[in-house]
Amino acid sequence: MPDRFAERLLEWYDQHGRHDLPWHHNRNAYRVWVSEIMLQQTQVTTVIPYFNAFMERFPDVHALAEAPEDDVLSHWSGLGYYARARNLQKAAKTVVADYAGDFPADQQQLESLTGIGRSTAAAIIAQAFGKRAAILDGNVKRVLARYHAVAGWPGQTSVLKTLWERAEQHTPHERVRDYTQAIMDLGAMVCTRTRPNCDTCPLKADCAAYTRGETTFYPGSKPKKAKPEKVTWMVILEDAQGRILLERRPPSGIWGGLWSLPELDPAFGADELQDACEQKLGLSCETPELISGFRHTFSHYHLHIQPARLLVRGAGAIGDNDNQRWLHRDEALSLGLPAPIRTLLTDAEQVALL
Structure with a gap:
């Protein structure tokens, strides 16, 4: 039986997905990259005003590379995880120095830049260059863990390996830019962490967690430790x-x-x-x-x-x-x-x- 995962997801995205986010306009690798770093552990509604202000002050990778660090950190203030901002500028300097300001469209080269991991590199490749690359951010992990009933906390090596295999399996060769946005949107808008809205999900017919009535069991939670x-x-x-x-x-x-x-x-x-x-x-x-x-x-x-x-x-x-x-x-x-x-x-x- 053919895999209709991507087909159903794209049909849903065409009607219900987010098509007008700020980084969708004048789309290029720099804007996609900054948005992806900002979106790590931060919701879209929070990121939008920060992204717009950041782009106004640092409209391209050269402006970011040349800016005083205090200026960069000031525009990041309130987003938290400030290492992201320092890594962003460090990577910008590398792109300017080693690639003449043009982001490479190669997975390994992107991952060599400070602060860019496998999923972020793939998002840049798919979103900015329209090339096939599988992503696996927090929203995608949740969708795939439920759809395939992948037990365990995604931070565990074996669980993460399985999720990457599923991500690669479902990523299509066509409309990959829309697909990556679609699966992120589904996780953020429908397959949410608490109380997922399964009735509106285009994947529910084949979702293992939904079929079993166990959507809240996936993905597994990180083992809790008391914070000092x-x-x-x-x-x-x-x-x-x-x-x-x-x-x-x-x-x-x-x-x-x-x-x-x-x-x-x-x-x-x-x-x-x-x-x-x-x-x-x-x-x-x-x-x-x-x-x-x-x-x-x-x-x-x-x-x-x-x-x-x-x-x-x-x-x-x-x-x-x-x-x-x-x-x-x-x-x-x-x-x-x-x-x-x-x-x-x-x-x-x-x-x-x-």
């Missing part, structure tokens, strides 16, 4: 000119390369913050004002942030350098800041303080 809880002080240090001290974080790790507030050991009590600022930063400060704390969740742990505002006496011992800057609030907000730090500095309750 961490605590830190974040200090808003303001000098006599109303400027705030920001520090650049290390290039790797959480919020790598972004600008943030200085952190102090949570072992210090509120009444010890003045001494802590002097010991760590060489700054003499007034009595701290505590600001409401909040919790921010990363992929691997929860971080409890306790902010405090301290006025700095005199000129202080810190001058502007590569990793520290005194900036007025509007200047600070133009840099690449982690989302919770940006929120903290723009919160309506804190405007008067800053």
Whole structure:
């Protein structure tokens, strides 16, 4: 019996799929690539305004390669997983240096670029160049795991291998550009993580999970581990000119390369913050004002942030350098800041303080 998977999916896509996303216009490898990186772990509705702003500022790979890193990170602020932005610019520089600004249409060459894996490379090949290549993003994994009742968590090597085999099996030789968008759309719009709308699915007649009434069993969940809880002080240090001290974080790790507030050991009590600022930063400060704390969740742990505002006496011992800057609030907000730090500095309750 012939495989009608792609045929049914394309029929559905023609009527119900998304045909007018921003990266569908003036489609080229650069725009497809940026959209694919942004869409990793992020929903389309969230990505669209970021993509439009990013394209306005960095309209081509040359503009991205030549831009200051702070500018790139600033336009990524709020999307999270900031290594994606740094890898994006690193890959852009490689494309300019090694390929004269033209993306290769070869799977291996694309995968050699920083931050581009097998599925992203395939998406570029299919979407930008119209060549047959099988993709396997999160939405596609879910569709295929349910359709074929592939048990287990897709992060496991054996499960992932099976899903790749199924992806290759179903990818057609014709209309591959539409097909890749169609299977992503089906996962995002119909075969959703919770409460899939099977009644409207074009694949339900042959879907093993639907037939068994087990759609919620596939794909298997990642084994859960309790996330550790961490605590830190974040200090808003303001000098006599109303400027705030920001520090650049290390290039790797959480919020790598972004600008943030200085952190102090949570072992210090509120009444010890003045001494802590002097010991760590060489700054003499007034009595701290505590600001409401909040919790921010990363992929691997929860971080409890306790902010405090301290006025700095005199000129202080810190001058502007590569990793520290005194900036007025509007200047600070133009840099690449982690989302919770940006929120903290723009919160309506804190405007008067800053």
